[in-house]
Amino acid sequence: MVNYKDTGRRQKLRDSFVAGEIESRSEEAILEILLSYAIPKADLQPLSHKLINQFGDLSGVLSADFNELCNVNGIKSYSATLIKVFDWIRINYQIQGSKRSSLINKRAPKQQTILGSQQKIREEDDNYKGQIEKLSKKDVKRQGTGMFSQAVLKEGIEILPQLPDTENLEEIKQFIENNLHFSAVETRKRYSNYIISRLFLDGLADHALRSFAKNFAEGQELRDVCFYRFCKAEPLMFSIFEDIILPAIGNGQIERSRLRQYLTNRFPLSKNIKKGAKGIVEALNAGRIALSDRNKISCKYREISIPSFAFIVHSEFPEPGIYDIAKIEQNRSIRALLWNPNRVLPSLYELRNWGLIAKVSEIDTVRQFTTKYTLDQVVEKLVSDK
Numbered sequence: 001m002v003n004y005k006d007t008g009r010r011q012k013l014r015d016s017f018v019a020g021e022i023e024s025r026s027e028e029a030i031l032e033i034l035l036s037y038a039i040p041k042a043d044l045q046p047l048s049h050k051l052i053n054q055f056g057d058l059s060g061v062l063s064a065d066f067n068e069l070c071n072v073n074g075i076k077s078y079s080a081t082l083i084k085v086f087d088w089i090r091i092n093y094q095i096q097g098s099k100r101s102s103l104i105n106k107r108a109p110k111q112q113t114i115l116g117s118q119q120k121i122r123e124e125d126d127n128y129k130g131q132i133e134k135l136s137k138k139d140v141k142r143q144g145t146g147m148f149s150q151a152v153l154k155e156g157i158e159i160l161p162q163l164p165d166t167e168n169l170e171e172i173k174q175f176i177e178n179n180l181h182f183s184a185v186e187t188r189k190r191y192s193n194y195i196i197s198r199l200f201l202d203g204l205a206d207h208a209l210r211s212f213a214k215n216f217a218e219g220q221e222l223r224d225v226c227f228y229r230f231c232k233a234e235p236l237m238f239s240i241f242e243d244i245i246l247p248a249i250g251n252g253q254i255e256r257s258r259l260r261q262y263l264t265n266r267f268p269l270s271k272n273i274k275k276g277a278k279g280i281v282e283a284l285n286a287g288r289i290a291l292s293d294r295n296k297i298s299c300k301y302r303e304i305s306i307p308s309f310a311f312i313v314h315s316e317f318p319e320p321g322i323y324d325i326a327k328i329e330q331n332r333s334i335r336a337l338l339w340n341p342n343r344v345l346p347s348l349y350e351l352r353n354w355g356l357i358a359k360v361s362e363i364d365t366v367r368q369f370t371t372k373y374t375l376d377q378v379v380e381k382l383v384s385d386k
Contacts, residue, residue, distance in 0.1 A: 307382050
């Protein structure tokens with residue numbers, strides 16, 4: 001018998017989502033809406049809360065292993081399948097640019113087979129489940145959907161220089177799982193996924209980051225670069241800097257309660273505010289971008305490291321060419337690193353002096369810089385000149 005109370009809540013959530021109302025945009029509400037299409041007769045609010053608590057956040061739920069999802073009480077194969085299909089769509093249809101399109105085209109045949117026919121999915125359910133498990137391991141790219149509760153950035157920075165010399169992401173993922181210090185196997189698997197998705201943004205174990213890590217191990221340069229990629233994967237960090245940290249930079253500190261209040265206002269239905277605030281602080285501390293104690297976050301502008309500046313400039317402007325200097329000065333990633341804005345232009349000249357960019361021009365109102373290398377090439381030059 002249908003529980004009409006549950007049905008009414010579901011419809012209210014769906015209507016709120018379509019209307020763009022903020023209460024339907026929390027991670028638990030979105031997950032509840034998604035599950036309502038697979039689980040017809042249950043109160044899904046407790047289940048959504050349990051899933052997000054177990055996997056850390058909505059992205060953690062979506063990227064979780066198929067079998068691990070099925071082991072959660074209340075989640076059966078149909079529900080896990082819907083979650084993994086949603087994750088596949090989320091990953092593959094956010095990828096832009098020729099390099100990423102090429103990656104998807106190479107991997108598409110099996111995935112298209114999975115999605116091609118609902119009739120075939122029903123007839124070959126066991127085979128479908130196997131394919132979904134493979135998809136969950138692709139880790140092509142994970143785009144942060146909101147608040148996160150586990151940074152795992154410190155562990156990523158520490159293990160990155162130790163990675164085997166391979167572009168095989170599965171081998172690297174297995175290496176990370178085997179070498180993380182956590183005792184629980186499932187925890188190591190989950191945290192390995194976090195590290196992979198936040199540091200290897202294109203779903204490729206790119207040589208540029210691996211080479212940079214080995215040559216700048218334990219240095220602030222590596223922490224800068226890893227924090228940069230973390231922010232790209234978790235764009236909530238950019239909002240934290242723009243709305244909280246940068247406005248308070250003159251005071252040199254903000255109360256941690258201010259961060260929790262900000263998250264509460266942004267995610268009013270979330271029950272993970274404390275965990276979310278802790279995850280943000282962990283990331284700041286791991287990158288040594290800002291330092292925190294139990295009550296406050298201390299922040300100030302930092303000196304620019306030329307190697308990490310070179311890496312990030314060539315990540316943000318990957319194609320050799322001519323660019324407006326203002327695009328560097330106003331760049332969200334540059335600002336999030338709390339680099340002294342008065343040192344950005346001098347640092348561009350330093351890149352030119354190091355031979356890492358071709359030219360810096362300031363003629364009347366025209367202010368431009370010219371790059372001549374790709375990211376791989378500039379890292380190769382940094383390593384060879386070190």
